[in-house]
Amino acid sequence: MKHLNLFSPIKIRGLELKNRIDFPGMGTFYTDDGGYVNDKFIHYHAARALGGTGLITTEATSVHAPSAPRNFLNISDDKFLPGLKKFTTAIHDAGAKVCVQLWQGGLTAPLFDPDVLRFIPSDITVDNLLGNPLPEPITFQGCAKEMIPEVEKAFGSAAKRAVEAGFDTMEFHLAHGYSPHAFLSPAFNHRTDEYGGSFENRARFPLECIQEIRRNIPDDMPLLMRIDAFDDYVENGLTIEDVISFCKLAKAEGVDVVNVSRGNPVSLGMKFEVPPIDLPMGYNVEYAARIKEETGLITIAVGRINEPNQAEKIIADGKADMVVMGRAQLADPEFCNKASAGNDDDIVRCIGCNQGCGSSPMTCTRNPAVGREWEYALQATEHPKKVVVIGGGMGGLEVAITLKQRGHEVVLLEESDRLGGQFYIAGLAPGKSEMKEAAISRGQQAIKAGIDVRLSTPATPELLDSLHADTVIIASGAHPIELNIPGKDLPNxxxxxxxxxxxxxxxxxxxxxxxxxxxxxxxxxxxxxxxxxxxxxxxxxxxxxxxxxxxxxxxxxxxxxxxxxxxxxxxxxxxxxxxxxxxxxxxxxxxxxxxxxxxxxGSISNDTGALTAYCEERKIPYYVIGDAKKARKVIDAIAEAAEIARAV
The missing domain is CATH 3.50.50.60 (FAD/NAD(P)-binding domain)
Structure with missing residues (x-):
């Protein structure tokens, strides 16, 4: 299946996208100090553009210099234009359109850089920030009225600068507790002047920002807006009815597309911003569908949309016009090309583990090349070797597949009757079947790649002798730790x-x-x-x-x-x-x-002494990787496997 709806073009004002997939803004922390574009930032995005996505959206991009964290992408001054122009040119050359996400971070900005100016509508007392409980509640002071026009003008100036930089469109970020969202929401806005109180007053600041943006961009350039469907886990927050009402006002001011998200940084709602495997796939789609139906806006659905068939059905059923597929393209930058060709089984799937995408700088459990695209580009070996990989867990599979892709002959020996190791077992826990499926899928990909996979096959000296390996990689995993206390051997x-x-x-x-x-x-x-x-x-x-x-x-x-x-x-x-x-x-x-x-x-490494002694006696180069080296998280095992596979 080639997912014809998902990969059909869509035209928005003067912009035509080749498919319905948006690679969204996600905080990478890749930029140079001060928010300047660098080659690492470009290569990361260009890999997804080459991978076939229709639209690349930058991460949150600061529009207002006094409140701009130094490690966030910045568009608040002309000095950033050379790097931004280089970025948009690279994305266009790679075959995608490009959008800048215009952002003023409100309460969140000083969490990443304590020296920046705080810009929030009114005093806010919180006891939880970015998912971390605080020793005691902190009160943040609201902004003076005189600052509001300054920030509004900054949005307009940034929009004008974005046009000059070559962006095809832009997204006004009105979600996740950032200042436009905070002004709109009664949970965060307690002002008593014309920017607070009634819905109309609370809508004033974000609408004036939209007006400034629209005045500074061409008529045929579409304007996107990211919103929360409603406020989660806060008292007196926005309802979906409030959000629909605001979207209608925003549409009248020139917003063309609404990207429907969820979450805020001061409550349990933070879990919706980078949603883990614990949340159902597509948990926010029905809210996007309602907003689309009641506003008539072109709508983008977001929230654990990881599978091509899932995304195709959302578009085919009219629930949304486009979908955000971010971490799906972190795990596999070729996601779109594979899905559009109907090669779904070849996709390396995101499983919502949040081990890498929640870190700074950003990484990915399934794809250690994230943020290292240029450095980690696979090079065919000039000296093919026969490599025996001992252990078929996720580290063993990663090293075996990568070695095969480089042109080595690979034999994989797995003592048990299945592949995937502890990752498979982890997928048996409640709500984690995606991990089990990912382990099975990776095993199938190894077999499809032509690796000689031998299950129920211990790595005996006799077998290793018969294989005549040039290199051995020991990825034999770990086993559960047993506490050495009285009663540990009881049958219960x-x-x-x-x-x-x-x-x-x-x-x-x-x-x-x-x-x-x-x-x-x-x-x-x-x-x-x-x-x-x-x-x-x-x-x-x-x-x-x-x-x-x-x-x-x-x-x-x-x-x-x-x-x-x-x-x-x-x-x-x-x-x-x-x-x-x-x-x-x-x-x-x-x-x-x-x-x-x-x-x-916890776990402890399986004994590799006999295997390393065998290799040393026969002078066979060997590597011990993953949990066999030291019991750790799967992200560490796969990263180590990827590094070794490029070194052999």
Missing amino acids: VLNSFEVLEGKVIPKGKIAVIGGGLVGLEVAEFVVDADKNNDVTVIEMLDEIGKDLASARRLCIMERIPEKNIHVKLGAKCVEITKDSVITSKDNLQDEVACDYVIMSV
């Missing part, structure tokens, strides 16, 4: 892998030792398996979920009380009995009654 003591794989289904009172990601997920797993299970997570640290990316942590922490999972913090497990776990805290012992104990205190 399990590890998290056994439970997630369904080898044992515990029932009754269950103690989970370890409050990291896997411990929390296995706790959810046993509750979902039987609502009558009574689960307690025992964690020796002062909080749970410390190893989680912020948005994932927000989601899981929200679910723990909803599922009545108990948490015992600061408690060290000292003994397991047939019906309890004994803990120690502040030299006082306590007891957690349980029928089963699930150990989930």
Whole structure:
């Protein structure tokens, strides 16, 4: 299937896009200090343009110099024009149209650069910023009225500069708690002058910004606007009816396209800005559909739209006119080319892990070349070798596929009867089936690439002798850590892998030792398996979920009380009995009654001594990578695999 609706052209005023896919603004932190374009920034975007997307949208681009964080893209002065012109030329040469996202960060800007001016409508007291709880609430002071025209003019000047720089269109950012959104929302705007109070007054500042932008761009240039469908997790926030009313006013002032997002930086709503795997795919599409129907605006849907068939159906069903597919194109910059050719099975899929896209600078678990596109461009080997890869987890698959792409002969040995390693097992946890599917898909891609994949095949000396390898890569993974405490060998003591794989289904009172990601997920797993299970997570640290990316942590922490999972913090497990776990805290012992104990205190590398000794005795070059080297996150294993595969 070639997804004919998704890859049909669309015309907006004088701009024609070759397909309905927008590669959106995402904070990369790639620019040079001060917000200047550099080659790294260009190569990153150009890779997605070459990959077939219709529209490239820059990350948030500062329009107002006094409030511009130094590590954000900037368009507030003519001094930025040379770099911006170089950027737009590169995107056009790569075959895409290009949009600049005009941004004034409001409350968020000083979080990234404490020296910048704060511009928010009124005093705001918050106890959570960008998903991080604060030791005590902080009050931010609202702006003086005299500043408002200055910022409005800055939007207009930036728009004029964008036209000169060669942008095809621009997007006015009115979402995520940034200043236009903050002025519009009664949750953030408590002013009593003509810019606050009634809906009409609160709409004044963003509408005046739109007027300034529209005055400074050609009539045939479309204007996009990013909005929140409504306000999440804040009192007295915008409703979808409010947003629809504002969109109609914005349309009258010259806005052509509305990009429907969600989220804000001061509440649990932050999880919607970079939505993790915990949120359903396409969770925001129905709100975009309603806004499209009631406003008549060309509408872009956003929110975990990762699959070609999913995106095609959204367009075909008339739910939206375009779709944002951002992280899908981080994971695979060739996403659009592959989907348009009907080669969906070749796509490396985003799985919403948020391990790389939530960091600064931005990376990607599935694609270590993000931000290193020029450096990591694959080079065919001039000296093909026979490489034996031991281990078919995600690191082993990454190194094997990359070596094959470079022209090496690759044999992959996997001791178990399936590929994907711990990533596959992680995909058995609640709401994480996309990880399991991604592991299966990557294995299938390895086989399709022509790699000699041998399952249920231990790497014995005899087999390795027969393969005559030039190089060996050991990616044999890790296994669960077993606490060395009395009672660890009792029959009611399990590890998290056994439970997630369904080898044992515990029932009754269950103690989970370890409050990291896997411990929390296995706790959810046993509750979902039987609502009558009574689960307690025992964690020796002062909080749970410390190893989680912020948005994932927000989601899981929200679910723990909803599922009545108990948490015992600061408690060290000292003994397991047939019906309890004994803990120690502040030299006082306590007891957690349980029928089963699930150990989930991390993993430790499998022993590679015999394999490394074999290679050293025969003078075969070898590498130990991924969890076999040191048990870490999957992003580390895949990144290491990608680096080694380019070095062989």
